[in-house]
Amino acid sequence: MSEVPNGSPEIEVTNLWFHYPNGENILRNISLRIPKGGFTGIIGPNGCGKTTLIRCIAKSLLPVTGDIRLAGQNIKNLSSREIARKIAVVPQKWEFIFPFTAADLVMMGRFPHIQRFHGETGHDQEVVAQVMGYTNTLHLRDRLVTEMSGGELQRVIIAQALAQSPQILLLDEPTSFLDINHQIEILEVIRGLSQIQQLTVITVFHDLNLASHFCDDLVLLKSGSVLASGSPGQVLTGTNLEQAYDVKARINMDPLTAKPFVRIYPVAYSAPIGISGLRIHVIGGGGATADLLEALHFHGFQLSCGVLNIMDSDWMTAKELQVKLVETPPFGPITPEAHQTHLAFIKEADIIILGNIPFGSGNSMNLEAALDASQTGKPVFVCDFTPISRRDFTGGSATERYARLQKSGAIYVRSNQELLETLKKLKIIGNPEG
Amino acid sequence: MSRVSAPRKIFMLFILVGCFILLLTIMLALTAGSVRLSLGKVLQILTNLLPWSNPEAPIDAIEQKILLDLRLPRIILAMIIGATLSIAGVIFQSLFRNPMADPSVIGTSSGAALGATLAIAAGFDFRIMNISSVPLAAFAGAVSVTLLVYNLARTGNRLPMAFMLLAGIAVSTFLSSIISLIMILRRTEMYNILSWLMGGFALRRWSDVVMVLPYIVIGILITVMFSRELNLMLLGEERARQLGLNSNRLQKIMVLSASLLVAGAVSISGVIGFVGLLVPHMARLVVGPDHKYLLPASALAGGTFLLISDTISRTVLAPLELPVGIVTSLCGAPFFIYLLRKNKRASETFK
Numbered sequence: 001m002s003e004v005p006n007g008s009p010e011i012e013v014t015n016l017w018f019h020y021p022n023g024e025n026i027l028r029n030i031s032l033r034i035p036k037g038g039f040t041g042i043i044g045p046n047g048c049g050k051t052t053l054i055r056c057i058a059k060s061l062l063p064v065t066g067d068i069r070l071a072g073q074n075i076k077n078l079s080s081r082e083i084a085r086k087i088a089v090v091p092q093k094w095e096f097i098f099p100f101t102a103a104d105l106v107m108m109g110r111f112p113h114i115q116r117f118h119g120e121t122g123h124d125q126e127v128v129a130q131v132m133g134y135t136n137t138l139h140l141r142d143r144l145v146t147e148m149s150g151g152e153l154q155r156v157i158i159a160q161a162l163a164q165s166p167q168i169l170l171l172d173e174p175t176s177f178l179d180i181n182h183q184i185e186i187l188e189v190i191r192g193l194s195q196i197q198q199l200t201v202i203t204v205f206h207d208l209n210l211a212s213h214f215c216d217d218l219v220l221l222k223s224g225s226v227l228a229s230g231s232p233g234q235v236l237t238g239t240n241l242e243q244a245y246d247v248k249a250r251i252n253m254d255p256l257t258a259k260p261f262v263r264i265y266p267v268a269y270s271a272p273i274g275i276s277g278l279r280i281h282v283i284g285g286g287g288a289t290a291d292l293l294e295a296l297h298f299h300g301f302q303l304s305c306g307v308l309n310i311m312d313s314d315w316m317t318a319k320e321l322q323v324k325l326v327e328t329p330p331f332g333p334i335t336p337e338a339h340q341t342h343l344a345f346i347k348e349a350d351i352i353i354l355g356n357i358p359f360g361s362g363n364s365m366n367l368e369a370a371l372d373a374s375q376t377g378k379p380v381f382v383c384d385f386t387p388i389s390r391r392d393f394t395g396g397s398a399t400e401r402y403a404r405l406q407k408s409g410a411i412y413v414r415s416n417q418e419l420l421e422t423l424k425k426l427k428i429i430g431n432p433e434g
Numbered sequence: 435m436s437r438v439s440a441p442r443k444i445f446m447l448f449i450l451v452g453c454f455i456l457l458l459t460i461m462l463a464l465t466a467g468s469v470r471l472s473l474g475k476v477l478q479i480l481t482n483l484l485p486w487s488n489p490e491a492p493i494d495a496i497e498q499k500i501l502l503d504l505r506l507p508r509i510i511l512a513m514i515i516g517a518t519l520s521i522a523g524v525i526f527q528s529l530f531r532n533p534m535a536d537p538s539v540i541g542t543s544s545g546a547a548l549g550a551t552l553a554i555a556a557g558f559d560f561r562i563m564n565i566s567s568v569p570l571a572a573f574a575g576a577v578s579v580t581l582l583v584y585n586l587a588r589t590g591n592r593l594p595m596a597f598m599l600l601a602g603i604a605v606s607t608f609l610s611s612i613i614s615l616i617m618i619l620r621r622t623e624m625y626n627i628l629s630w631l632m633g634g635f636a637l638r639r640w641s642d643v644v645m646v647l648p649y650i651v652i653g654i655l656i657t658v659m660f661s662r663e664l665n666l667m668l669l670g671e672e673r674a675r676q677l678g679l680n681s682n683r684l685q686k687i688m689v690l691s692a693s694l695l696v697a698g699a700v701s702i703s704g705v706i707g708f709v710g711l712l713v714p715h716m717a718r719l720v721v722g723p724d725h726k727y728l729l730p731a732s733a734l735a736g737g738t739f740l741l742i743s744d745t746i747s748r749t750v751l752a753p754l755e756l757p758v759g760i761v762t763s764l765c766g767a768p769f770f771i772y773l774l775r776k777n778k779r780a781s782e783t784f785k
Contacts, residue, residue: 084678091673098668098723101441108666112678116659140441164677319584 010036010168010200011057016066018056018224026052028224030066034217036167037198039191044221044236045245050204051092052072054170055117057087057202070168085111088161092172092204093407095154099380102140102156105401106132110165131162132188149318150177158186163195169193171203187214208262212236213254220244236260244371249298250320261309265298278426279351285367287313289355292383294417297321299420306342307334314355334365342366346373351426353419354410356383358391359398367401371408380410381419445727448720452734456513459738463509463745468753470501476501477552508635509641509741511702514643515635516623516709518650518699519731521657521715523710524691524732526727528664529685530595536710537696540602540689541583542576544609549575551613551627555620568630568702576697579605584689590753593685595671599672632757633704637746642702649698656691660684661725668723692716706759708766709736715770739766 175183205211306326553571587598
């Protein structure tokens with residue numbers, strides 16, 4: 001977590017342990033420092049303790065050991081009224097609802113500020129109108145909360161929390177019932193408040209990309225411990241996500257926001273089918289083999305790749321996946337040195353895959369290399385997804401070589417799925433004992 | 435289903451109509467009975483009480499005694515106790531967030547019943563400050579059983595509501611068995627015990643009004659003072675705490691004040707079923723869940739309901755008098771079921 005230049009952090013959690021009586025530990029030795037005005041996201045798989053952590057900070061649960069301090073004050077020593085003036089919570093689930101009007105429900109958020117014998121003041125009314133404006137619920141004012149949609153109700157509950165005029169807002173998956181446009185809208189409002197009013201926000205996120213987009217800092221929990229914390233870029237890494245969620249993930253930088261963007265691969269997609277030691281060489285280019293490279297990589301094959309123009313999208317994918325590759329300068333023909341290295345790579349590989357790539361004068365050498373390999377008896381798989389006539393920009397020589405490739409015994413496949421299926425069968429042939 | 439767009443307006447209308455019906459009922463109750471009095475006579479006797487009045491016609495001393503010493507205290511008691519049981523019902527339903535909660539759930543009623551049964555069975559018949567032994571024993575029973583259940587449910591500094599509900603039901607069932615046992619062992623007193631258990635206002639006097647009034651006034655004042663807190667409790671205990679409510683303290687205050695209300699009521703009237711369950715539900719259907727409106731509306735409706743029931747109980751088979759508990763259940767249960775079937779919101783009120 002980033003440090004506040006002056007003074008103590010807004011929320012400081014020190015060596016927090018929590019378990020229910022006779023239960024297993026739910027939170028294990030959590031320590032966090034959350035700066036004032038920051039927007040912090042808590043992420044992690046189900047059951048990792050996200051909600052429990054939120055409830056501990058709100059003093060809805062009392063930690064077994066460890067301390068939670070708000071601006072230096074231990075919450076142990078604060079009454080629920082004092083805490084409610086500092087911290088507002090937006091719970092994940094709303095168990096049941098009596099037919100109050102939305103305005104009544106939001107006014108309940110003013111409870112910690114209302115004196116028993118004075119009742120609601122004009123100021124309370126103003127705050128209620130203001131927060132209902134923020135959450136776009138003013139028009140629902142007289143509607144019964146029992147007759148609202150999940151999204152409307154969620155916004156009313158957020159309004160109730162904001163009506164507490166808190167310094168800290170804790171949200172437990174606040175957008176779970178909202179449409180995507182309302183999700184963004186609400187999170188924008190909350191981020192705006194955090195910036196304008198120095199409101200400190202801690203939100204449990206299910207969606208990693210929403211978390212990445214909105215948060216200054218992220219805390220990744222796993223089995224009740226902090227696995228990683230810091231900026232989205234520091235926390236959202238393939239290694240962290242694999243450890244936390246047991247999935248393969250690919251992280252790109254979003255070009256617009258410069259925030260990490262996460263893609264998760266389905267389990268079936270990433271289950272290893274690669275034969276140990278089987279080396280596959282992919283001839284790619286022009287973005288035609290990026291998906292294939294990913295799939296082969298996550299299936300556990302040992303890969304090499306070539307010849308790719310530097311900065312081409314296949315090249316970027318191969319670099320991200322740390323695949324061994326042969327490169328050549330952008331927008332130019334394949335250099336003779338690159339071609340030589342390429343031939344050496346092909347020689348080392350057990351299987352060659354020729355991507356569904358367009359051929360022009362710049363990369364016709366790649367087709368030549370594939371033809372060579374096939375004629376020397378290497379198994380070559382040809383991704384023939386688009387008819388060659390539409391990918392031939394060489395004036396016919398590519399089409400002619402393509403025909404020779406087929407004659408030489410190369411195997412033509414119609415889709416990446418078909419290719420992967422075929423490779424799976426190879427496993428049995430190539431490895432009869434296993 | 436019409437939308438409650440202005441709860442306040444509906445509340446005002448409810449109070450207005452309710453007061454009108456109550457007034458009519460009071461008039462009816464004053465005239466009706468084994469001795470019929472005309473409305474003119476009733477008004478004459480009543481106005482005669484005013485210090486500046488100038489009696490035009492002579493007033494029958496017996497009729498005056500029937501009206502002022504028998505009917506009037508009885509009418510006032512029926513209203514007070516109806517209001518009290520209803521308010522206690524509201525408290526318990528909100529506190530436990532359970533639609534089945536009523537003043538009998540935490541054992542207060544059965545405590546009172548046991549106290550009264552013991553006093554009758556043992557043949558205690560004495561008066562302290564002109565109050566007979568049976569209500570005193572009932573009050574003592576109500577308070578001590580409530581404290582017992584309270585302490586059974588209390589764990590450390592907390593008062594878990596679910597546990598309190600279960601402890602109350604268990605203790606009530608236990609006490610009911612003891613009462614049945616006593617009735618079997620003391621068959622000679624069975625009729626007296628049974629008619630007390632079924633509740634009623636026969637032979638209640640001004641002294642009973644005086645005895646019960648303090649508890650009830652204090653209990654109602656405390657409850658109304660906490661109406662905002664009771665609203666928060668409807669959101670669930672954790673949410674109420676997150677909004678700044680010391681829910682633990684509120685639960686204790688409310689359980690004690692509701693017990694005070696119920697103990698006061700049952701010690702005078704015996705156990706009257708269904709009022710505390712039916713009236714809050716009915717009032718909630720009309721004025722909504724906000725206690726600011728629900729408490730006064732329930733008090734008014736409960737007072738009216740019990741007065742109507744009592745008037746029926748003493749007139750329908752006159753001169754025989756039915757226990758009022760029979761009337762409340764006979765009228766109340768079908769009406770309650772009708773309301774539930776007719777109004778879907780009633781069942782949705784507690785999800």
